[in-house]
Amino acid sequence: MNIPAEVDRLKDEMVRWRRHLHARPELGFEEVDTARFVADVLREKGIDVVEGIGRTGLVGTLKGKHGKGPSLGLRADMDALPMTEARALPYASRVPGRMHACGHDGHMATLLGAAAALSSTRNFAGTVHFIFQPAEEGQGGALAMLADGLFDSFPCDEIYAYHNSERPFGQVVVYDTVVAAAADRFTITIRGRGGHAATPHLAIDPLPIAARILLAIEGLPGRLTDASSPAVVTVGSLHAGDAFNTIPDQATLIGTVRCFDEDVRLKLEQAIRRIADSEAAAHGATARIAHETLFAPTVNSAMHAGFVREAAAEVAGTDAIRRNPPPELGSEDFSFMLQSRPGCYFLVGQGDAEHQAVAHDVNYDFNDRILPIAAGIFVRLVERRLAPGA
Ligand SMILES: [Zn+2]
Ligand SMILES: [Zn+2]
Structure with missing residues (x-):
């Protein structure tokens, strides 16, 4: 020294x-x-x-x-x-x-x-x-x-x-x-229509929609993005419903994107928005997405x-x-x-x-x-x- x-x-x-x-x-x-x-x-x-x-x-x-x-x-x-x-x-x-x-x-x-x-x-x-x-x-x-x-x-x-x-x-x-790394935080709120668990055909169940979105977006890094540029999408919070016999109105996913490259970050943000919107729409629900960059x-x-x-x-x-x-x-x-x-x-x-x-x-x-x-x-x-x- x-x-x-x-x-x-x-x-x-x-x-x-x-x-x-x-x-x-x-x-x-x-x-x-x-x-x-x-x-x-x-x-x-x-x-x-x-x-x-x-x-x-x-x-x-x-x-x-x-x-x-x-x-x-x-x-x-x-x-x-x-x-x-x-x-x-x-x-x-x-x-x-x-x-x-x-x-x-x-x-x-x-x-x-x-x-x-x-x-x-x-x-x-x-x-x-x-x-x-x-x-x-x-x-x-x-x-x-x-x-x-x-x-x-x-x-x-x-x-x-x-x-x-x-x-x-x-x-x-x-x-x-x-x-x-860059770190983003996203919140996806799926709005369906609540109802009785026995009559799901009368409701729009947000839970399976949220589950599909989770699996789709966590699978993006390495498929949508170049595997040689490290990236991770993690959903850290998933909330919906309180009762075993009730279909809730909405489901909320909160998660983060981590990566080293601004282009990769942007691509993942756009894909998360696209998937959430289209999965919700495909089942008659709507998705509200808030996505913010906490760290570049x-x-x-x-x-x-x-x-x-x-x-x-x-x-x-x-x-x-x-x-x-x-x-x-x-x-x-x-x-x-x-x-x-x-x-x-x-x-x-x-x-x-x-x-x-x-x-x-x-x-x-x-x-x-x-x-x-x-x-x-x-x-x-x-x-x-x-x-x-x-
Ligand atoms: Zn610290
Ligand atoms: Zn520190």
Whole structure:
């Protein structure tokens, strides 16, 4: 490890920030105390702050000491999950039913550390925007910031973010193109006509229609879409009726589409709509379909992925870098920011003896040992990309 000295000095402070935030988790768009804490630390470290971008989001801005240059954005997410922490850690969540189970407490502490380190040296030309984004866990926090004019008010030529990963401690995983999946949610409501179970000919039974739709749409990936591009359709909820002797009026299916490619996503959405409509119509029922994209596919720019690899190699050594391992079907809403600015989303492995639980598990905890690594990568990335005369 070759942690920059100005980051190493902040090691203990980063741990304190992380544990303070861990004990006080807030859900998406409710990150009021979290935002205030982050803003206070940034100001204390000499960084300008604008709050209320995307409701509870905020942006810190720092200019280098070497004059004009490009602008670079670094982003951390802020929200916790509606879960109850299982472990009795000294800094465990003080709020039942709320938990930083995805490590966003660690991402914030990392970005605060990078901001404080860069503020102490300002050894770059141009501007860095520290973007603290609310509501990453499926509530559209990135889109809310973009809708508030994030990149108009805080122009960024390129943007970067990272997520902790269950991979071995210290590994830095960088993908040249797609790194996380698109995730859609659909709700299909079949309206038939209720009646007595003994006289189905007088009713329009929505249940067999819903069953046909379920089997048809779950079978789409690999038949409708190219099997070499991974995709999954899963119906996670199917509700209809309450009684054994009654045909209900309606049936509702709720499910998700996961894939890596926008064309595949669109094709599946269109097919789900087509199948639901035509199956319902074929049996005299109607289908109402709501389909929303919660996450776009997260796609890196190969060039900017290269910059992350160089900065990460300087901090963690070339042996720590993993380039393009098979991607996983997780999702990330930094995807929407990467649709409007080029950049790279990378992963830092935190797995060691004390950190075996995966994110979204009640036993999960962020590994504080990766704070200086990730903050160090951000600092080196800024110094390289915004080097005077570069
Ligand atoms: Zn998560
Ligand atoms: Zn997360």
